[in-house]
Amino acid sequence: MIKFLLLPFLLIFSAAFSQQSFNTSNSNVALKELLATSYEKDTTANAFFIFEDGYSRFESEGDYDLLTNYTAKIKVLNKEGFDQANISIRLFKGETGKEKISELKAITYYLEDGVIKEHHLSPDKVYTEENEKYDLVKFTFPSVTPGAILVYSYQKASPFIFNFEPWWFQADVPKVYSRYLAEIPGNFKYHIRMVGDLKLHSEKNDIKRRCFSVRGVAAMADCARSEYVMTDIPAFKEEKYLTSRYNYISRLEYELNEMVRTDGHKRKYTKTWDDVDKEFKTDNDLGKQLRKTKWVRGVLPENISSMPNNLEKAEKIFDFVKDNYRWDGKFLQNVDVNIKDLLEEKTGNVSAMNILLHNLYEEEGFEVLPVLSSTRSNGMPTKLYPVLSEFNYLMVQLDLEGKKYFLDATEKNTYFGLPPFRALNRYGRLLDFSNGSSWVDLEPEGFSSVSMRDSIKLNTDGTAIGVSNHVFSGYNALSVKNRLDDLKQEDIFNDLTNPNSHTRSLSATPNVENNPVEINFNLHNGSQKINDLIYLNPFSFKFYDENPFKMRERTYPIDFGYKHAYTYNIHLEIPEDHEFVELPENKILKLPDNGGTLYFMTQQVDERTVNIHCRVSFPITLYSSGFYPYLQQFFTEMLDIQEKSIILVRQKV
Structure with a gap:
């Protein structure tokens, strides 16, 4: 069943019919x-x-x-x-x-x-x-x-x-x-x-x-x-x-x-970006630090410096900075930038960390430029004219083999080309002192995904045992790695997943050595048997714990920051002397203007086996406020599928 989301008819009362007056x-x-x-x-x-x-x-x-x-x-x-x-x-x-x-x-x-x-x-x-x-x-x-x-x-x-x-x-x-x-x-x-x-x-x-x-x-x-x-x-x-x-x-x-x-004398207060570029180039703080590439000579190990200037070397330089220097949690505003101090003390603010990264690339002959930006919580800078107080962040753009990478070495768990989520604030100012600065988009490429694969065996008493494999990529992987640093083993199941009410886990085994990140769970789910029938919800987990959109209306955009994709595959096996009575209806939901899709399919393989596939994708990072009621309804139906889909099983007569 293909279903395009349509809004119900809403009664809107105009002020002309209002009984209230003030x-x-x-x-x-x-x-x-x-x-x-x-x-x-x-x-x-x-x-x-x-x-x-x-x-x-x-x-x-x-x-x-x-x-x-x-x-x-x-x-x-x-x-x-x-x-x-x-x-x-x-x-x-x-x-x-x-x-x-x-x-x-x-x-x-x-x-x-x-x-x-x-x-x-x-x-x-x-x-x-x-x-x-x-x-x-x-x-x-x-x-x-x-x-x-x-x-x-x-x-x-x-x-x-x-x-x-x-x-x-x-x-x-x-x-x-x-x-x-x-x-x-x-x-x-x-x-x-x-x-x-x-x-x-x-x-x-x-x-x-x-x-x-x-x-x-x-x-x-x-x-x-x-x-x-x-x-x-x-x-x-x-x-x-x-x-x-x-x-x-x-x-x-x-x-x-x-x-x-x-x-009659005129005094200009608002500067142009040409004025700002000239000041940055010659000032004693940011511009001076960007020019002092001699301070980083000999900093890189010889085994990295001697490599040809390819992607592997670029990744090695990035890992060297994030593994050997520590961000002190301070941003761009009201702090001094000093690469020399960072090299000596091994800790510094966001500008020092990323200018060190910039200078290492430049000294090695890579094509690299700094990017002035603002964190998500700080607000977006206006594009109408320069307001430098609106910027509180600095990253690096590396141009390599025809592809541009935005880099930020402040997070120990991050990956090459994956700036922290706080930095995904739509655009920044690329500082090119030779050709003039310009605006650049900071939207990451590709999807950040969560993929789940369950293998479940149903018992005659309505309980179920099995294994669940969760794979996280992109920003989801980064989030899991950051949270695992502070979690005890027994807390992983409840803190890193959204289990359904019947779901139980006996153990969790994370693997963070590779990208993407992987966690395996052993499941022992509670009984769903009522009288002679088993009302089985095959979803042990949900993509979302609840609908995040609860307001009557929203006047500002929905900003996911990056593209989301969720996949859930379930292989379900029932006991030999049991049979399927009823399976959930297949569904396809679509948001307007190709704004997102949900596929839910149930396929009976044989008398004792069913495969369930569910996939949700949000290919847009920023939705206008006009999408709000559609997203609200989309999330409601997605949660209904994962909370209320029932496979009816009984013992053969």
Whole structure:
């Protein structure tokens, strides 16, 4: 049976038919808002923003700070929403000054015997937590009860004009209405970008005349006035197969590109990649370390150095670095890079490790270049313009015999050409100081697979004995090797497999010396006999323990990182005096646009033997959010096959 996944008809209620209405024009609290007991657009919400407003502009005269006024009105529905009453306001600080807040007000509104009551925050309940790079102004709303509404406001003054105040439309709870107003003097030019997939409800842009003045200058500057509104904003909920929430959570970001002084002089702030390449080439950190290939002369053993420059030698150099030097767990940001120290101390950060690898290849005459990138948890760097603070990783690209390999020597268990999973963040910047840098894709080739092969004999009491062979390749092999380092023998079965409820293992024998990795299990499965019939589920294991996709909808992509493939072959033998009564139905499931397939086949070989074959493949590493309901249904049906497929067996009459 071939089955293409189709979504059931969904009833979608538009706002026109909504019975809920809230005051989204200001922070005033209405009785009907206090009486509300749920939020119909997200019935799982414990709290939500009714109204949020921000207004940023430059201070005329004075200190010329960036001023931002913020106001929020939050509805608390139940005790689980009480965490919204704990407020933290982050204030950055640096060598040139620090951010400050003023006019802080916070009021809790609640009902008492049908009357609206107010409890104002006392100033002595506000405190500041100091950190190295920022301070946190913290307070907790008083008298919070289910149904209460929390309103607070403040003004923030910031001396840091390079990054104009960002605006976060999306949060961990839903919002009914969020508005941001920005006024930027004409002599300031910012890169403005909208992050995330959610769309604005409205955007208005115009000119505000004579809005900004500078002391001693008679003329006043005009401002670009922009108003951004978003409504019915869903909560951002994190789920599996997400890189960094900061790639997708909806917000506005600003970065200063150019400023024109009152004398007409222009100062550029945002650099081009040509500028960055020149700086990297000549700087005393990264560029210097890449040039110091003389430091690695004589480091390689003669038996490796004397080999011809082929794939075998490249692999030997890679293994030499990862086996003899240790990564200290530090990334690219805020650390010194020193190859000389790494050679002496045998330990260093990610840049030192991979620059050593780069320099060894270059000294040996290989074609190699460094790749600046960002880890999955750090977020994807923007391609619009260089923002070096968004990069925290460095790898190596080796071009050999017409094929390109991305290499990272920081993991002791990794394989040549298999960068750690944390580095699979879609793209990086190839640093070529001779021809100019360029973007390169970091998607691995081929599938990473899990293959299982069972040989099972059914006993007359419904129990079963047999052996199971599991073979892991690619990133699955790397994951198993890393986890085996910390596992006891008795924990291998439960920690490295997804056994079905009836599955038991007497022993596990791993073999990690080769690639792929292999583990063999001896099985003694529990009885599945009921009265005179044996209801046998042939699957001792499942590909997945549970459906990872549980949300009603998902607004960001599903990022697997690499291509997945799973294969399960089962050879089942029943007792001589027994017979098959019923076998599961064969199925083929397909995702749209060749996004994945599932094959499930049962073949009776003879009176006592059945072969079962199940294969699942995901040939795409990154699925758009539109695939989410299809993937959700696909995983449900895949789990049903492996949990509920029954072979019915009975004793012959």
